[in-house]
Amino acid sequence: MQLGYELIREQLFFRKELIERLPWLIRLRWIAAGAGLAGFSAVYFFRQTLLPLPLALIIFIVLLYNLLFKFIWQYVPPFKYQKDLTLTDSHVFNIRDVQSFSLFAHVQISADLLALFLAIYYSGGIYSPLSHFFIFHIILTGILLPPVSCYLYGILVFLVMGGLILLQQWSLIPIYPVWFQNGLFSNESGPNEIIIRYFTLVTVILVTSFLVTTIKLSLRTKGRELLRLSKALDESNTKLTALYEMVREMGLCSESKALMDSATRQAARIMGVKACSIKLMDEQKRTLRFASTYGLSEDYTKSKDSIDIQKSPINRKIIEGSVCAIGNIEERDYFQYPEDIRKEGIASMICLPLRVDKMVLGVFCVYSDAAHFFTESNVQFFALMSDLTAREIEKLNTQLNRNWFLQKSAHQLRSPMHTVISMLKVLKNGYLGPMNVRQEETIERCKKRIEMLDRLISDLLRLSISRANLSLDALRPVHAQRILKSLSGLFEAQAREKSVEIAFLIDESLPAIPATEKLLDDLFSNLISNAIKYTQPGGRVTVNLARSEEDKIRLEVTDTGIGIPDEASSHLFAEFFRAENAKSYTEAGTGLGLVIVKEILDQLKGTISVRSRIGEGSTFTCHFPIR
Amino acid sequence: MEGVKDILIIDDDKDLVQSIRIILERRNYGVRVAYNGKQGYDKIEAKPPDLVILDVMMATDTEGFDLAYKLKQIPEYRNIPIVMATSFPQAMAEQGPEKFQHILGESWPVSHFIEKPIDPEELLSVIEKILTESKKE
Numbered sequence: 001m002q003l004g005y006e007l008i009r010e011q012l013f014f015r016k017e018l019i020e021r022l023p024w025l026i027r028l029r030w031i032a033a034g035a036g037l038a039g040f041s042a043v044y045f046f047r048q049t050l051l052p053l054p055l056a057l058i059i060f061i062v063l064l065y066n067l068l069f070k071f072i073w074q075y076v077p078p079f080k081y082q083k084d085l086t087l088t089d090s091h092v093f094n095i096r097d098v099q100s101f102s103l104f105a106h107v108q109i110s111a112d113l114l115a116l117f118l119a120i121y122y123s124g125g126i127y128s129p130l131s132h133f134f135i136f137h138i139i140l141t142g143i144l145l146p147p148v149s150c151y152l153y154g155i156l157v158f159l160v161m162g163g164l165i166l167l168q169q170w171s172l173i174p175i176y177p178v179w180f181q182n183g184l185f186s187n188e189s190g191p192n193e194i195i196i197r198y199f200t201l202v203t204v205i206l207v208t209s210f211l212v213t214t215i216k217l218s219l220r221t222k223g224r225e226l227l228r229l230s231k232a233l234d235e236s237n238t239k240l241t242a243l244y245e246m247v248r249e250m251g252l253c254s255e256s257k258a259l260m261d262s263a264t265r266q267a268a269r270i271m272g273v274k275a276c277s278i279k280l281m282d283e284q285k286r287t288l289r290f291a292s293t294y295g296l297s298e299d300y301t302k303s304k305d306s307i308d309i310q311k312s313p314i315n316r317k318i319i320e321g322s323v324c325a326i327g328n329i330e331e332r333d334y335f336q337y338p339e340d341i342r343k344e345g346i347a348s349m350i351c352l353p354l355r356v357d358k359m360v361l362g363v364f365c366v367y368s369d370a371a372h373f374f375t376e377s378n379v380q381f382f383a384l385m386s387d388l389t390a391r392e393i394e395k396l397n398t399q400l401n402r403n404w405f406l407q408k409s410a411h412q413l414r415s416p417m418h419t420v421i422s423m424l425k426v427l428k429n430g431y432l433g434p435m436n437v438r439q440e441e442t443i444e445r446c447k448k449r450i451e452m453l454d455r456l457i458s459d460l461l462r463l464s465i466s467r468a469n470l471s472l473d474a475l476r477p478v479h480a481q482r483i484l485k486s487l488s489g490l491f492e493a494q495a496r497e498k499s500v501e502i503a504f505l506i507d508e509s510l511p512a513i514p515a516t517e518k519l520l521d522d523l524f525s526n527l528i529s530n531a532i533k534y535t536q537p538g539g540r541v542t543v544n545l546a547r548s549e550e551d552k553i554r555l556e557v558t559d560t561g562i563g564i565p566d567e568a569s570s571h572l573f574a575e576f577f578r579a580e581n582a583k584s585y586t587e588a589g590t591g592l593g594l595v596i597v598k599e600i601l602d603q604l605k606g607t608i609s610v611r612s613r614i615g616e617g618s619t620f621t622c623h624f625p626i627r
Numbered sequence: 628m629e630g631v632k633d634i635l636i637i638d639d640d641k642d643l644v645q646s647i648r649i650i651l652e653r654r655n656y657g658v659r660v661a662y663n664g665k666q667g668y669d670k671i672e673a674k675p676p677d678l679v680i681l682d683v684m685m686a687t688d689t690e691g692f693d694l695a696y697k698l699k700q701i702p703e704y705r706n707i708p709i710v711m712a713t714s715f716p717q718a719m720a721e722q723g724p725e726k727f728q729h730i731l732g733e734s735w736p737v738s739h740f741i742e743k744p745i746d747p748e749e750l751l752s753v754i755e756k757i758l759t760e761s762k763k764e
Contacts (some may be wrong), residue, residue, distance in 0.1 A: 104704075411684065414714055419643040421744030426646045429747050431653050 018101050019145055023073060025108055028140075033059055033610055052176075054122040062115050079104065105144045109153065113137055114480045117160055124178030126165055126197050134201070135208050142212030154209040158202045165198055242270040243385060250392040252474050254458060259396055260292035263364075263389045268294045272380060273368040274345070278354065278389075279307065280362035281319065286569040287313055296367075300344045312483055314351070318363050324351040325379050328371040347371040354390040403465065417450050417457075424450075452588060459592035462522065468480045475604070477512035480553060480624065483520045484545050491528050499537035505544040513553055513624045516605050523600045525622050526593045527557045533586060535561035535617075543589050546622060557620040564612040572610060573598040581614070631657040632758055633674070637667035637694070638682035638712065643745070647680060647712075650742040650747045656754075664694040671698070675707055677761070680752060708757045710750075714743045 036059050043049055073079050078100055116137065134157050142150040144219040167173045169191070201604045235404045246266040253259035260278045268276040276293030279288040295597040309316050314335070318324050326349050329341055344367075351365040364386040368374065374382075426432065435443070495502035526542075531541045539560040548554040564572065568579035576591035583589075601608050605625055612618035634656045638644050641662065648658045659676065661667035663745060664686055671679070679698075683691035698704040739753055 295641060409713065415640065418743035418745075419640050420648070422643055422646045425744065425747055427647050431649050431747060 005485060018105065022079075022105060022108075025105070025140065025144070025483050026069050026073060027111070029062065029069075029108075032136075034065065036062075052122060055119060056457070058115055058119050058122070059180045062112075065111055066294070069104075072104070102145060106528045107148070109137060109141050109144075109269065113153065113156070117164075120161075121164060122176050124176060125168055126161065126194055126201070127178045129178075131161075132200055132204075133206055134145060135324045138205055138208045139212050142209060142216055147213035147217065150209045150213050151206075154206050157205050159199065161198060165194060169194075183261075208365055223574060239270060239381060242266070244380075245389070246270065247386070247392065250389065253396065254474075256393065256396055256400070257292065259392060261294070263392070264294035267364070267366060267382075267389070271366050271378065273366045273373065275367040277301075277314075277367075278362060279364050279365075280354075281360065285309070285319075288312075288445070291362065297344060300340060303340050313485060315363060318353050319360050321353055321355070321360075323379060323383070325349075325374060327374070330350050330371070345369045348373045350374050350379055352383055352386045352455055354386055354393065356390050356394045359394075361393060364389060388606050406461055406464050410457050413457050414454060421447055421450050421454075448587070452590070455588075456590045456592070459590045459596060462596055463592060463599065466596075466603065475514040475516060476522060478517055479510065479512050480515070480520055480555070481506050481508055481510050481545055483517055484524055484543070484555075487521065487524055487528070488543075491532065495532050495541060498532060498535075500535050501538075501540040502530055502532070503540070503542050505542065505546070507546045510545065510553055513604070513626055515624070519600045519603060523597055523604075523622070524555070526597050527555070527622075530559065530593055531557050531559035531618075531620075533588065534582060535559045539617075550623070552626060553624040555624070557621040558617065560617040563614040563616055564618055565614050566609065567608060569612065631655060632658065632678070633657040633676045634678045634680065634754070635661065635667065635670055635676040636680045637661045637664065637685075637691070638680070639663055639685040640682070643682075643712075644741075647745065647750070649751060650745075651754075652659050654751060664690045667694060668697070669725045671704060671707070675704060677707075677709055678757060680750075683711060706761075708739075708761055710739045710741055710753060710757065711748055712741050712743055712745060712750075728737045 005057055039189055040055070040059075049308055113134075116130065116133055120130050127506045136159075138150060141153045164173075168175050246263065249262050249266065250259050253262060262274040264278055268274070273295075275293070277293040277296060278291045280291040281288055285310060288309060289305060290301050293301050307315055311321060315325055325496055328348060329335065329338060329346065335341060347369055348369040348371050349365055349367045351363055354361040364382075366374075366382060424447045426445050428435070428447070484504065484506055492502055528541070528543060531543075535541055541560075542556075542558045544554075544556040544558070546554055546556075562581050562585050565579055565581060568577075571577045573594050573597050574578075578591045598608065600606075603621060607623045609619060609621050611621070633650055635740055636647050636651075637660075639646075639662050644660050648660065651658050659670055661670050668680070671677075671693070681691045682732050683689070683696060685691060687693075689715070695709050695711070698707060698709070707762065739757060741753055752762070
């Protein structure tokens with residue numbers, strides 16, 4: 001069955017063919033008239049015979065009406081618009097337009113037939129050598145117009161030529177001599193020869209009509225096939241693009257629920273169905289539970305919330321790897337409780353295992369309200385979709401598990417340290433009785449070392465997450481000036497505590513940069529706390545955030561601190577590296593701060609450079625791209 | 628009655644519980660302890676304390692929150708102030724509060740957060756402030 005859209009598309013396609021060939025008809029006529037004139041000139045040149053007046057007149061008339069057709073084609077609507085119409089402009093399609101184009105073709109062909117007929121009449125009737133030219137018209141008609149028109153024109157030639165012969169035989173109209181009579185031709189032969197000539201002509205014409213229309217019909221069939229194929233290609237292209245979008249969207253999700261919601265929504269949309277669901281298996285592989293649904297009612301999902309796999313043969317088979325495609329749920333007893341499904345308006349469905357290699361995660365289903373909605377290619381496409389979805393789910397789970405493990409390890413490492421620090425504080429603050437100065441100093445040193453260990457764990461955790469590419473947050477536009485301003489209070493307090501002067505110069509009008517708040521926070525904090533840490537009391541730290549000349553955003557952190565020795569500058573961004581002067585200046589420092597800074601800048605596609613002079617201070621300059 | 632204020636510490640780290648107990652007893656607070664959420668709830672049921680110091684991650688990652696949330700659902704215990712002692716605020720800053728929304732529901736069930744390692748003076752000032760405020764009400 002053809003849909004309206006397909007019919008219109010097909011008609012548009014054939015209309016385009018017609019439109020392309022109409023001017024061709026006009027051009028051919030110029031050539032035909034030109035050839036006529038050339039022929040007669042040649043005859044005049046070789047035989048000194050003038051063109052008979054009626055024939056000359058006919059050529060003149062043909063030239064004249066061709067001029068008229070040319071004018072109509074170029075200046076009269078709807079023909080004058082034909083150049084702007086293309087296949088994709090389905091909105092301008094109008095059935096009457098096609099009729100005008102066919103009518104125009106009919107008018108031209110009829111005019112030509114009439115002209116040719118008159119030319120034949122005035123050049124010897126059935127004996128005229130021009131009578132063969134009918135073939136051209138029949139071929140043109142066959143190409144331009146529907147087959148029936150071609151046959152009708154063939155019959156018309158048959159009738160008109162027959163009529164002419166009869167009228168001439170009954171002497172009702174004069175017989176004109178065959179042109180260049182003294183040559184090969186003569187019309188002085190008997191009726192038998194007339195009949196033979198007539199029927200030969202008519203047979204040639206009708207056989208030509210048959211051949212032309214047959215060829216044309218087979219071409220049309222091929223054209224239709226091509227159209228169908230191009231439509232199928234378009235469709236699969238659209239589907240694949242949508243699938244790509246779906247996978248991309250899933251890849252951006254940082255939570256399983258969001259990922260699966262995106263999968264069900266997109267799958268329903270791409271498959272063109274009312275609903276979709278993902279059921280996941282529990283760890284014991286005993287029950288299936290809805291993890292995400294799209295287009296299903298709450299009643300339905302609640303009624304089937306927990307499915308015991310052993311009691312559900314269909315689900316058991318799916319988990320074992322079968323495809324379950326039900327064309328019509330009414331046809332067989334597929335379900336124990338078909339009423340729920342019927343009430344939900346589901347008539348057909350496909351369910352597939354969500355599988356990564358041999359591991360089955362759950363069941364992925366699409367539901368349609370039409371029976372027998374899914375074709376075999378639908379099922380194959382959905383299988384592809386469910387494979388990709390399973391992989392995305394598994395990928396995210398692995399990331400989340402690794403993240404969880406890292407966070408948990410860090411927590412487990414820190415908990416006892418926090419307790420030790422708390423206990424040391426209790427001890428040092430005299431809650432367990434007074435202590436002498438040396439005891440107090442020792443406890444303070446213990447506390448400091450453990451606090452260092454705590455920072456080291458934080459930094460290691462941060463680095464592991466960024467190294468393993470586990471950071472799940474996608475970059476989005478963030479205003480760096482806002483983050484820096486929110487940090488300024490904290491660092492002003494830190495600097496004050498150490499009697500270091502600090503100044504923030506922030507351009508408020510900066511555009512947003514692609515980042516996350518967390519990354520910028522870490523980056524700024526590391527650089528500013530380093531500057532304060534390595535600046536002696538009475539020194540000065542300046543933080544400047546502005547737009548650079550290269551249309552980037554530039555952060556400059558300048559201090560009047562201890563500076564970086566030349567030999568250290570090439571190792572600054574290496575793990576656990578601390579310059580000698582830094583180590584002797586303070587113990588606090590993990591040697592990971594600048595590594596983290598560098599990793600963050602890599603993620604943000606930014607750059608960092610350092611200028612420093614020992615004993616005078618350092619300047620760290622970062623550049624961030626705006627796009 | 629302007630008696631001794633009763634504070635319940637719920638944490639699975641016995642050493643930490645001991646440290647907090649020392650700090651609080653120095654200020655003459657009455658201290659009871661529990662080492663998990665269930666024990667804590669039983670002690671609250673036995674006698675509602677004036678304040679609870681609660682750890683977040685005990686046997687499960689959210690045991691503390693689960694208990695806090697449960698207390699807020701029960702009218703008799705709804706008004707007991709809760710100080711949450713945790714390294715959780717950092718985790719929260721790193722992951723964003725929306726990740727915990729499903730645990731927390733509509734509102735935070737907690738009066739105050741105090742970051743571990745616990746600073747004795749900070750803990751005392753927080754407790755004093757909360758208890759003065761609840762007395763005014």
